[in-house]
Structures are given as structure tokens and as C-alpha cells.
Amino acid sequence: MTDQELEQFRHGKWRLDGRTVRTFEDARAFVESVGFCLMYPMRQQALVPTFIGAWVGSDQQLPDWQHAFADPRAQEATEVMVRLLRERAAYEANRFDENNAFLVAASIFPYFYALVGERNPKSSPKPKPHSEYSQLACDAFELIRRDGPISKQKMRDVLGGSVSFVALDHALGELWSRLRITRVDYNPAEGAFWDVLYRWSPDAVRAGINLSVGESLSALLTKYLDCVVAADQQELESFFGNFVPRSRVKEAINALLAARELSFTRVGNRSLIQIAPAKVERAARVSEPAPGKASTPRA
Helix, strand or coil: CCHHHHHHHHHHHCCCCCCCCCCHHHHHHHHHHHCEEECCCCCCCCCCCEHHHHHHCCCCCCCCCCCHHHCHHHHHHHHHHHHHHHCCCEEEECCCCCCCCEEEEHHHHHHHHHHHCCCCCCCCCCECCCCCECHHHHHHHHHHHHHCCEEHHHHHHHHCCCCCHHHHHHHHHHHHHCCCEEEEEEECCCEEEEEEHHHHCHHHHHHHHCCCHHHHHHHHHHHHHHHHCCECHHHHHHHHCCCCCHHHHHHHHHHHHHCCCEEEEEECCEEEEEECHHHHHHHHHHHCCCCCCCCCCCC
16 A cells, blocks of 8 residues: 555545535434544644544645634534534544544444543542542532533533633533533533533443443554554554553554454555454455345335
8 A cells, every 4th residue: 555545545534535524414424434533623633534624525724723713614514513412423522622622423432431431420529639620620510410401601600700711611621521521512692511421421421431441442443543544553652642541552552463453554665553454354244235135225
């Protein structure tokens, strides 16, 4: 495989080849296909598709989150993205830039929760210095648990007018980064609405709690490599280092290579990691209809 061929494969998977996402069904299928995507491109490039890129059908002249408010394409894409969240077809996490949504497909979200979520999500967070949560974050959690889904404006009113939106954003970010809360809706008049994740999506949280970190990391590494086609170890460690220590990522990669779930491939002058071809071929055979059993077309 050449570098150009790798780029073409990625463009096809990431819908940057002119096949734009335009409907809710398209958007859900795209997010499920790639597994992970950022809403907008980042200044510090990350090897991951973007929802706005799939919406536009190109990676050229895309807005970043600072300029999205002035771009009609971003406004349209945001409406569909919010519907994905509202209908639990995708989940949003705060692991990159806090103003740039990181979307995770519903099918793999329990694995993602196992990496970064709280194992006892109903327990009240304790304020610093003995934990990672500020007093305001703890107060906000109790308010969301009691009154959620609730808008940020309403939260500020209840918590007291002296609380600034900047301070409240920071507190919400503390809770969101550990998947204690999630944005569940948005309207222009009141902004984002928040709820505790264990109430909003109890089945996904319960499934994530029962998964081990090792099992989940292996599953997500495989899904990510399916999304990016092939990547070097540094790229894998860089991406998953946003969720778990890099040492855990390295251990998981080595285990998957030893089990022949992953293999090396030559791309240009680089040696990259991919899903083992035998695994891909076996998955393709399983998905094919049995001989003599043609699928019945829908009316």
C-alpha cells in the first residue's frame, strides 16, 4: 500500500470523497461506521475523522469550533449531531478541546465508558484536595441529579448569581470528563441541557461498569484501526493516551500483535499496524449470505 492509497481509503471511510452526510440516518450510519469522530478539526491534528468533514464531504476549508458560529454548514451539522445525542445514537465526551465535541458511537460506548467512566456513578463526588472535583462541581452534580435534565442558565440561577459561567463551565468539565454527566439536548434560548449519565443511559453505563479496561481497550483499538485503516504505534498511543496511560496502550497493542489480531503492513517507507488480514477476511465471510440463500429485498 502506498501513502496515497492509504489516504484514499481514509477519505472513503471518513466521507471526505464527496459522499456527504445529509440525513439523520446517514449521520447515525457514519458515526457507527467510524466509531469515533470530532465535531470539528483541531489545530493540533488528531488522526480521527470529523463530523463536519463528513457533512461537507471534504476536508478543505472546514471551520474550527471558534468560527463554527458563523458557518451555516456547521449550524446544520450541529442540529443533526444534537439529535444523535438526544436519541442516544451517539454519546459525547470531553476528552479533547472542551468546546469541540468528541462523539462515540452507541455500539462501542460501553467500552469507552469502561476506560474513563466512574465505576460507582451514583456516588456523590467529593471536593478537593482529596479528589479531582471542586466544590462547585460537587454542587452542580447534586443539582443535576435532583433537577436534570437542566440547562446551564437554570443551574447558574439555582446555584447563585455570583457563580460565573466560566467557573460553571469548568465545574461541568470536571464532571463531564469522567462521564458523570452528559449533554442531552440544546436549544438557542437556553443552551445545552445536562443530565447525569447513569439516569440518561442506564443500560450503557451498566454494561461499561461490567467490562474490564483490558478487554475494552482491545476492542476500541481494533475499532479505531478499522476507522483509520492503518497507523503507527505512536499514533495509537497518542490517540488512546487521551483516555488511559500510554503504558496500557502499549501493552494492549503488544498483546493483540502476539495473538495475531493485529499485524504490521508496509505503507511507503513506514511500518504501520493494521487489523490482521485473516481477521478482516473472516469477518467478511461471516457477513456474506450463505450459498443459495439470497437476501430478501424489502418492499
